[in-house]
Amino acid sequence: MAAFGSVFMPEMALTTFDGNGWSATEIVDADAISLHPGAHVLHYASTCFEGLKAFRHDDGSINIFRMDANIARMIQSSRLLSLPEPSAQQLEEMIISIVKRFAADVPEPPGSMYIRPTHIGTEPAIGKAANPSLTSMLYVLLSPVGDYFSGGIRPLRLLLEQNGSRCAAHMGMIKSGGNYASALQPILTARKAVNADQVLFCPDGDVQETGAANFLLIDGNEIITKALDSTFLHGITRNSILTLARDMGMTVSERNLSVDELLERASKPHSEAALSGTAAVLTPVGTLIEDGKEYQVGSGEQGPTTEKLRAALNAVQWGKTPDTHDWLTRV
Structure with a gap:
């Protein structure tokens, strides 16, 4: 089976900005773009993207999840x-038009059509390190994906990193490729050194996020996660999970969480921890690694609350339960 996100639809929606305005949307071959080697994005990382999904419901309809938020x-x-x-209107039309074009290729649940809008600076000007690109390109790429947990759910191992951040603090809330690149080396080092799956960045003891997902601690009926600020990504899956948790009567605490408090709470038998993101929705965390010592989170396996919250979100996405928050856009 192909790796998650490595298969693409043959066409995509595209528009360009010429310095004055956006062009009419075109449907082009997915491999049709051409960039000057001096393009701003290639030298100064002027790029951002989104990740969202379209789902097939039992009635055959195709529904995009939380498009407005993305x-x-x-x-x-x-x-x-x-x-x-x-x-916003043109981007919405681009997403809907390309998803409609390939509606027949949207997999049945638990699969989906992954949607990747991407925006890049295209001005050929290597002298603009301290100036923005005046031209850009925006395109919407599609990738049909299967079940993220096709091999079974495995609780993750996280290395707690207190001496570094995922990215520059003022860049955290931007979904930019450079932020993922800056986290890659610490992740690879952690995999080799302690067999960790991801790094949980906790600069100066402040628990933030991993290289590619938001972090949630579940202590009984309470979910604890860092309050929104500019230092980390404001995850839409995170927001969805917290909303559903409140609907279930859970206490949601968005506040600072120290490494000391995290390790203390995680050691309780009923505690759980999870990572939230578009691809996996909610992935359990079984082990935290700090200063050479391993700490088991609760039972070390997926807990019932993590499973319940992921199932609740999937039920909305798959049309199995009413969409009370108007998160779905039918195409």
Whole structure:
């Protein structure tokens, strides 16, 4: 089976900004783009992207999950990177049109169609290290994906890193490729050194996020996660999980969480921890590694609350339960 996100639909939606305005949307071959080797994105990382999914329901309809939130975040990322601001209406039309075009290829649950809007600075100007790109390209790529847990759910091992951050603090809330690149070396080092799956960045003892997902601690009926600020990504899956947790009567505490408190709470028999993100929704964490010592989270396996929350979100995405928060856009 192909690796998650490595198969693409043959066409994508595309528009360009010429310094004055956005072009009409085109449907082009997915491998059709051409960039000057001096393009701003290739030298100064003027790029942001989004990740969202379309799901097939039992009635055959195709439904995109939380498209409005992803569009809003992409506009915010573009603004913070000083890229030309996309039109929310045009981006929505691009997403819907390309998903409709390949509606027949949307897999049945637990599979989905992964949607990847991408915005890059295209101006050929290597002298603009301290200036934004005046031109850009925005495209929407599709990738049909299967069950993220096809090999079975395995609780993750996280290395706690207190001496470094995932990215520069003022860049954290931007969904930019450079943030993922800056986290890659620490992740690879942690895999080799302690067989960790991911690094949980906790600069100066402040528990933030991993290289590619938000972190949640579950202590009985309470979910604890860092309050939103500019230092980490404002995950849409995170927001969805917290909303469903409140619907279930759980206490949601968005606040600072220290490494000491995390390790103390995680050691309780009923505690759970999880990572939230578009691809895996909610992935259990079984082990925390700090200063050469391993700490088991609760039972060390997936806990019932993690399973319940993931199932609740999947039920909305798959059309198995009412969409009370208007998260789905039917195409």
